[in-house]
Amino acid sequence: MSRAKYCKFFRECKSKAVYRIPHSNLALCKDHFLANVEKRVQKLVKKSHIIRREGKNKILIALSGGKDSQVLLSIMKKSYPENIELHGLYIELGISDENYSKDSGIIAQSLCNKLNVPFHEINVKQQNGFNIDDIYNLKQIVEENKQKSKNDQIRGECSYCGLLKRYHINKFAVENDFSVVLTGHNLTDEATSLVNNFFNVDIGFLKKPGYFLESKTKNLVSRLKPLFYISEEEIVMYAYLSKIEHLPTECPYSAQAPNIKIKKTLLEIEQYRKGNMISLLRRYYKVMQPEIKNANSTEKHLDRICAVCGSPTFSKICNFCKTTEFMLETLKKHKIQLDV
Ligand code: Q46
Ligand code: ZN
Ligand code: ZN
Secondary structure, X not given: OOOOOEOXXXXXXXXXXXXXXXXXXXXXXXXXXXXXXXXXXHHHHHHOOOOOOOOOOEEEEEEXXXXXXXXXXXXXXXXXXXXXXXXXXXXXXXXXXXXXXXHHHHHHHHHHHHHOOOEXXXXXXXXXXXXXXXXXXXXXHHHHOOOOOOOOOOOOHHHHHHHHHHHHHHHHHHHOOOOEEEOOOOHHHHHHHHHHHHHOOOHHHHOOOOOXXXXXOOOOOEEEOOOOOOOHHHHHHHHHHHOOOOOOOOOOOHHHOOOHHHHHHHHHHHHHOOOHHHHHHHHHHHXXXXXXXXXXXXXXXXXXXXXXXXXXXXXXXXXHHHHHHHHHHHHHHOOOOOOO
């Protein structure tokens, strides 16, 4: 927290400082801090040219009820009250521990209602026949019967969760004619996943663009991460100062997320190297990512259509359909009751 007493926003502001922006070391008062965050979000929106002057700007925000997407929705609505048609989409993942999914959905819907934004919900169990809790139960059974279930490799819940969310968000956006999807990924998460991809020397991920994935592929909607350069701490502060309701608890499965230790280490480094994460992302995407992309120019293109669902894919059947089929078969094999 700030040690400076007064806001350092030029010289005209004499208000009390509430927060010091880590990378610029600028102490700001409440109003100037909120404006600073909003300006940085608007800058990425502008740079990605997602808002056209003419025609309709139908934009979908993926909501989770957590601080990131709640803050994003609030900033977008405040920044562009007129010229965009904003909708919110919540994916009900079926995480029952601590009533996580139910409460998240209620909070996301409540903010949409307050801001007069149409709210939509997709229930993965109704769509696919299983949810994240079913995957967790299956994983336990497979681990208990390791000898008998050698071929049933069940990864962590988060990797299936990510796939289900991406698939349903894109499908909904395509079917309802949205021009872009916005997600609440923040600076801290993005720096964590970049470092993880370095450790794995995952060229496929390292080649990907940063905050904006512009799609030229049919049935694939462009995706923008407007909070790409806003840290988790800044988002918490923004939500607190603007009184934005959000679910304060983390997903019960997040403790097992593979990146959690990397994130903790990066946050420790940030304590003595302020602005480390933002400079890592900025310099990586400016200097290194184009080099990696050029050196590995044999790009795989999503130029095929999945024979089952019609989504763009690299192979005959898309990853989502393969995973869904495997899950349903394995759940059946282990006699896990699936009540839809
Ligand atoms: S919701 Fe899903 Fe996260 Fe929970 S299961 Fe993992 S990915 S931690 S953003
Ligand atoms: Zn000020
Ligand atoms: Zn498919």
